[in-house]
Amino acid sequence: MKAIILYDTRSVGGSTDRFVDALGSSLAETGAYVEKGKCKATADYSFVQDFDVVIMGAPVYYMIVSSELLGALIQSNLKRYLRRKKVALFLACGSPEPMAYMMYLPQLKLHLVRNKILAEKVFAPHELSDEQAIDEFVTNITQEYKKALKTRNNSLKWTKEAQELLAQIPPFFRNRIRIAAEEYAEEMGYREITANVIDEAKAELE
Numbered sequence: 228m229k230a231i232i233l234y235d236t237r238s239v240g241g242s243t244d245r246f247v248d249a250l251g252s253s254l255a256e257t258g259a260y261v262e263k264g265k266c267k268a269t270a271d272y273s274f275v276q277d278f279d280v281v282i283m284g285a286p287v288y289y290m291i292v293s294s295e296l297l298g299a300l301i302q303s304n305l306k307r308y309l310r311r312k313k314v315a316l317f318l319a320c321g322s323p324e325p326m327a328y329m330m331y332l333p334q335l336k337l338h339l340v341r342n343k344i345l346a347e348k349v350f351a352p353h354e355l356s357d358e359q360a361i362d363e364f365v366t367n368i369t370q371e372y373k374k375a376l377k378t379r380n381n382s383l384k385w386t387k388e389a390q391e392l393l394a395q396i397p398p399f400f401r402n403r404i405r406i407a408a409e410e411y412a413e414e415m416g417y418r419e420i421t422a423n424v425i426d427e428a429k430a431e432l433e
């Protein structure tokens with residue numbers, strides 16, 4: 228699994244920064260390839276195409292999810308590149324859990340109505356450095372990802388022609404095209420990835 232953690236915080240070196248590092252390490256221990264990136268509301272998010280899973284989260288300040296992450300979802304091309312992506316969500320906040328699930332998580336989920344959400348968790352301040360809480364979150368993500376992958380692999384076959392076409396794509400782009408073709412076929416309900424499906428998926432990337 229190739230995962231990226233997109234996050235925001237106002238406190239450099241604060242609780243969210245440390246949490247993201249611990250989350251990344253825990254995920255990497257499962258064999259995943261992990262990168263992290265701090266959100267900017269106006270950045271170019273085309274790199275998201277290269278990842279199987281996008282983990283997003285931020286602290287809540289004054290009842291609003293931290294502004295660069297929310298801003299990226301509203302102002303940038305992030306939402307476009309999140310299309311069909313499997314995502315996981317986390318929040319850091321001091322409010323009681325039910326309130327956070329009701330008031331804060333929807334601020335992110337509103338933008339992700341068509342995404343498969345593998346896991347979501349609100350972390351209380353003391354949980355941000357709690358290895359067990361972090362490992363549980365990672366276990367939820369990896370288990371749900373494996374389930375989704377199994378379903379996809381059982382229903383999706385690559386034709387020989389499509390495999391040959393993929394092999395001709397330069398290595399740098401091959402993974403991006405493979406991910407795009409599988410995500411596209413999954414959404415369209417195709418059972419087979421043919422050369423045409425690859426072309427359709429490629430056209431959607433442009």
Ligand SMILES: Cc1cc2nc3c(=O)[nH]c(=O)nc-3n(C[C@H](O)[C@H](O)[C@H](O)COP(=O)(O)O)c2cc1C
Pocket residue numbers: 236237238241242243244286287288289290291319320321322323352355
């Ligand atoms: C200025 C400020 C405002 C906050 N506002 C809220 C809030 O409205 N609701 C909430 O649940 N937690 C709130 N918190 C708690 C933070 O979300 C929590 O402490 C978080 O872990 C801070 O992350 P950071 O260390 O990366 O900044 C606030 C914290 C700060 C410093």
